[in-house]
Amino acid sequence: MPRIAFLGPPGTFTEQATRALTADFDAELVPSDTVPLALEAVRSEDVLAAGVPMENSVEGAVSATLDGLVAGEPLTAVAETVLPIRFHVLVRPGTSSEQVGSVISHPHALAQVRSWLGRYLPRAEVLTASSTAAAASAVQAGNADAAVAAPVAVDHYPDLEALATDIADVGDAQTRFLLVRRPGVLPQPTGADRTSIAVVAHDEVGALAEVLSELSLRGINLSRIESRPTKDRLGEYRFFFDFDGHVADARIGDALTGLRRRCGEVRFLGSYPKSDRSPPSVRPMASEQAFQMSTEWLAEVRAGRLA
Amino acid sequence: MPRIAFLGPPGTFTEQATRALTADFDAELVPSDTVPLALEAVRSEDVLAAGVPMENSVEGAVSATLDGLVAGEPLTAVAETVLPIRFHVLVRPGTSSEQVGSVISHPHALAQVRSWLGRYLPRAEVLTASSTAAAASAVQAGNADAAVAAPVAVDHYPDLEALATDIADVGDAQTRFLLVRRPGVLPQPTGADRTSIAVVAHDEVGALAEVLSELSLRGINLSRIESRPTKDRLGEYRFFFDFDGHVADARIGDALTGLRRRCGEVRFLGSYPKSDRSPPSVRPMASEQAFQMSTEWLAEVRAGRLA
Structure with a gap:
């Protein structure tokens, strides 16, 4: 296994x-x-x-x-x-809201349920744990009365029960x-895939704009960009891109070769089905057919049979 | 022949x-x-x-x-x-400057020697002909005294002689x-070639900028751009581009396939040796080696052997 x-x-x-x-x-x-x-x-x-x-x-x-x-x-x-991201509030069996004197969780989780706690457990002391799972463990051990935890924590702490379920200040x-x-071997293209890459652009004027143009010119829909310092040199950044399409798609492959020529480093971080299964909107000029047509046209031009 | x-x-x-x-x-x-x-x-x-x-x-x-x-x-x-473009002034044998009462040529040629005429033949009447060769013919027939003509005209009008040679207001x-x-079959690449194309860009915001980016992203040096109305629709233009490189070059071929996908019409107008034989300055990312390397890299990534 x-x-x-x-x-x-x-x-x-x-x-x-x-x-x-x-x-x-x-x-x-x-x-x-x-x-x-x-x-x-x-x-x-x-x-x-x-x-x-x-x-x-x-x-x-x-x-x-x-x-x-x-x-x-x-x-x-x-x-x-x-x-x-919705949380359960886990307590030892039989514990009522009025009996909760302390509530514990990871700080990020506590931050996301602050309003709920203020409304439903206003008098509870707030304690922090290294993870939401550790918080559940603390409640089981009797070191706190209620844990803000992931729903899956219920499976691991069967002695606890939910005082409240699916709570979150921000609903979505x-x-x-x-x-x-x-x-x-890569996952097969499904028609609704995402590709992730990381690139280090040369430190030149306009370098990032050119990197983005390599994608936009191929009609590639960039869904996410993050920058992180490379840690090698102050002012040098690595850019993480997520975009619609699979590396097996002609437009994605063409863009990646352009980035590979241009950038000091290109990491392919995978092509995989998008969780929402939404197919991308591909402009006609970026379709597989357009790439095949243009490649065949170029071969004819180079052979002197077309102009 | x-x-x-x-x-x-x-x-x-x-x-x-x-x-x-x-x-x-x-x-x-x-x-x-x-x-x-x-x-x-x-x-x-x-x-x-x-x-x-x-x-x-x-x-x-x-x-x-x-x-x-x-x-x-x-x-x-x-x-x-x-x-x-330098001109000869042709006259019937024995004609001196003082004897030139009229000078004839194509209007474009006359425009390019206006200062010379004002200085050396200030009293001559200026007549126009349909070409510089027709002007020489008129002098030979006795209908004018001097013709501003191409140097090659001497070969066709051996009865005429040069009163002045290599004149032009603008020296170069x-x-x-x-x-x-x-x-x-196309001319072989020489390493110092020019390619000419004509494209009709879709009438969309940014279309011409995207066309130019297809060239610049491949490190292609655009030496000339002209626009002409397509005559099909007011406001629609055909763009004529000259740039360094041969369609057999990887960067040129790659750019042309991009234009072919993007543009309503792409005409290949030829790849031919530049008359000045000056080799282009090709950025490393646009070299043949870079294209070959990036293509091989993509094949490895797609096969799951590299990332």
């Missing part, structure tokens, strides 16, 4: 996401303490793949994942999933997770 | 240029009254090729040539030559001429 690492401990959102990402096959899920450790477990072949958080609609990019993906041997994403908060592994 | 049309009558600059363009092989030069007729003679296979003026450093583009190249079946240029005026023929 393949071993799959996830950002632990058991009972986190990442475990929930990794279970969704590996739903198609039997897998043994192995918790890692940090994202870099989860990725290192993949690189060292200790595990087949790892489930890691990529971005949160409230908090933004997960820097540890971006940095970890480019910090060592290549890794590529083969699947993504998006989880709504979501986190996107990737399943990453060592390079290998 | 192949027949080559030129913009006549005999004794014009275009004849001189066409002789230079056909210096490598035996050819019978056939005068045409207009550029469109010269091009039509090529299309109808009455002649193998035609010598036509493309642009003048003083007067600008030769519209009749631009329009004629795209007005019918495809034609492609296979050679260019650049002539310095030049005209560029092309030898065009029906599509066929």
